[in-house]
Amino acid sequence: AEPEATVLRADDVAVHFGGVKAVDGVSITLTAGRIFGVLGPNGSGKSTLLAALTRLVPLTRGRLEFQGKPYDTVRPHTIAARGVARTFQTVRILPGRTVFDNVALGAESAGRPGSIGRAGKAERGRVRQRVRTAIERTGLSGKERHRPDELSYGYQRRVEIARAIASEPTLLLLDEPTAGMNRQERDDITGLLDDLRGEGLTQLLIEHDVQMMVEACDHLFAMNFGELIADGEPESVVRHPAVQEAYLGT
Numbered sequence: 001a002e003p004e005a006t007v008l009r010a011d012d013v014a015v016h017f018g019g020v021k022a023v024d025g026v027s028i029t030l031t032a033g034r035i036f037g038v039l040g041p042n043g044s045g046k047s048t049l050l051a052a053l054t055r056l057v058p059l060t061r062g063r064l065e066f067q068g069k070p071y072d073t074v075r076p077h078t079i080a081a082r083g084v085a086r087t088f089q090t091v092r093i094l095p096g097r098t099v100f101d102n103v104a105l106g107a108e109s110a111g112r113p114g115s116i117g118r119a120g121k122a123e124r125g126r127v128r129q130r131v132r133t134a135i136e137r138t139g140l141s142g143k144e145r146h147r148p149d150e151l152s153y154g155y156q157r158r159v160e161i162a163r164a165i166a167s168e169p170t171l172l173l174l175d176e177p178t179a180g181m182n183r184q185e186r187d188d189i190t191g192l193l194d195d196l197r198g199e200g201l202t203q204l205l206i207e208h209d210v211q212m213m214v215e216a217c218d219h220l221f222a223m224n225f226g227e228l229i230a231d232g233e234p235e236s237v238v239r240h241p242a243v244q245e246a247y248l249g250t
């Protein structure tokens, strides 16, 4: 079989906040077109790992490579322009702007940052098309002119996901994208992530629901106290004694 293309490699990554070893020596490899999941109890370092991968926190040590190129010293907006998009655990959208405008921020950040004001008509048309597609795929059709604060929390999360996919990324990082959603909404989102995988999009997903993660992911990483305690096929990671003890409390 063909070796799978490596999209991202993190080697011995650590992020310490003073004495707090939020992430401490994590090495992971993400291969193309798969959904990877990160499981772990609260405070185990999942969000900090995502912040490290998107260069939003300084690394205490370690190396990062995206598509074979080191990027541990690159700035967050450069990472985004290279094709890494993310959503945040706490929704970060602009409350005063419409759903359409919020999603457009993602589509615009994809190409040449800062150039949209001078972009030609054809480029503006492409951006609008990407925005419309992202809005449709996240179930936001009809809400384009709403402001986020007029929407439920679940819908605000959809706006974040739409903004991320509007950039047509190579890698999508999702920090608890279905938090605050009901069962149907969660199924809609996991269905969307599955469709995106079918199109070849590599994803790294953080969620708490173990059953959902086993169903949604091709591969799981389990963290505790900033370290990886298991890494592999979902069913076997969930059955791992260290994971049972740390995460499931059994």
Ligand code: ADP
Pocket (backbone or CB within 6 Å): 017, 020, 021, 022, 040, 041, 042, 043, 044, 045, 046, 047, 048, 049
């Ligand atoms: P998780 O997402 O798994 O719940 P986090 O990555 O948010 O965990 O947090 C890991 C640890 O790092 C926690 O102890 C948390 O309090 C600490 N931490 C996270 N961000 C910061 C920060 N900016 N400054 C100081 N400590 C932080």
Ligand code: MG
Pocket (backbone or CB within 6 Å): 046, 047, 048, 089
């Ligand atoms: Mg978190």
